Amino acid sequence: MQRKLISLDLDGTTLTSTKKISPKTKQILQKATDMGHVVTIVTGRSDQMAIDYYDELNLDTPMINFNGALGHMPHRHWKDAYEITFEKKIVLEILAAKSTLGIQTIAAHGQGLTLTDSTDSSISPFFPAASRSQEILNQINLTKDPSAITMLVDPYKKETITHQLQQTYDSDVTVSVWGGPAPVLELSPKNINKKVGLKSLSKYYGIPREDIIAFGDEQNDVEMLSYAGTGVAMQNAAPWIRDIADNITPVDNDHDGIAQYLEQNLAL
CATH class of the missing domain: 3.30.1240.10 (Hypothetical Protein, Haloacid Dehalogenase-like Hydrolase; Chain: A; domain 2)
Structure with missing residues (x-):
C-alpha cells in the first residue's frame, strides 16, 4: 500500500471529550506507523499543551502547533523547523x-x-x-x-x-x-492556517497531497481538510465541516472514530 501522511487534529478528534487518547486509537496509530505510514499532530494547541499527547503516541515526527504557525521536531533539532510570528x-x-x-x-x-x-x-x-x-x-x-x-x-x-x-x-x-x-x-x-503546516510536512516526507489523510472537526480544520487528498470529518464535527469533507468517520471521537476509519481504509 502507498505510504500515507496521517494528520491528526487533537481536540474533538484524536482526544475524547475527557481529553484522553483511547487505548484503541493508540494501538491503531502505532500499527499505522509500524506499516510505514507517517502519523503527525497538526493542532491549534501550543507546543506545551500538546507535547504530552505527542509523547503518549510515541511519535518521532514533526509537530505543527498554533494552527500552522509553528513547525518543530519535539526533543530534537529539525532542519525545516519554523515559527511564524507577529509583532x-x-x-x-x-x-x-x-x-x-x-x-x-x-x-x-x-x-x-x-x-x-x-x-x-x-x-x-x-x-x-x-x-x-x-x-x-x-x-x-x-x-x-x-x-x-x-x-x-x-x-x-x-x-x-x-x-x-x-x-x-x-x-x-x-x-x-x-x-x-x-x-x-x-x-x-495573517494567512497562516493548518494547511501551511501540512504542506511543510508533505514536502519534508515527499508524500504527495493525494496521499494525505487529515482528520478534524472544527473551523480551524477547514483548510487542512480541503487541502488533504482525503479530508475526514469526525462524526461529531460541525455540520458544515462534514459538508466540506471527503469522508466522515463511522463513529465520534468518544468511540474511536479515527481508529475505526483507519482500520477500514488502510487495511489495518
Whole structure:
C-alpha cells in the first residue's frame, strides 16, 4: 500500500471529550506507523499543551502547533523547523485596551512561551493562570514576538470585539472564533492556517497531497481538510465541516472514530 501522511487534529478528534487518547486509537496509530505510514499532530494547541499527547503516541515526527504557525521536531533539532510570528506591540496594545474592549483575560503564546494576564485559575480551563511573576503578561516579560494570542471575551460582545480587532489589525493577523461553548477569540499571523503546516510536512516526507489523510472537526480544520487528498470529518464535527469533507468517520471521537476509519481504509 502507498505510504500515507496521517494528520491528526487533537481536540474533538484524536482526544475524547475527557481529553484522553483511547487505548484503541493508540494501538491503531502505532500499527499505522509500524506499516510505514507517517502519523503527525497538526493542532491549534501550543507546543506545551500538546507535547504530552505527542509523547503518549510515541511519535518521532514533526509537530505543527498554533494552527500552522509553528513547525518543530519535539526533543530534537529539525532542519525545516519554523515559527511564524507577529509583532508583540499588538499584544501590548490589546492588553492596554482590554477592559474597554470587553476582554476578560488574554494570553500570548509562542514556542515555549505562555504568558497570561490572569492569576485566577478558576476563570477558564483554556487559560492556565500565571503562578509566578515571570508568567504574567506584561511589557517586561513579553520579550519575543508571539505566534498566537487567545482571549476570553464577554460573550455578548464577541462579535463587536471581533469586528474591532479585524478593523484595527487586519493587515497583520487573522481573528478567529474558537468552536465550542467558550467565548474565546484567537489571533494568528495573517494567512497562516493548518494547511501551511501540512504542506511543510508533505514536502519534508515527499508524500504527495493525494496521499494525505487529515482528520478534524472544527473551523480551524477547514483548510487542512480541503487541502488533504482525503479530508475526514469526525462524526461529531460541525455540520458544515462534514459538508466540506471527503469522508466522515463511522463513529465520534468518544468511540474511536479515527481508529475505526483507519482500520477500514488502510487495511489495518
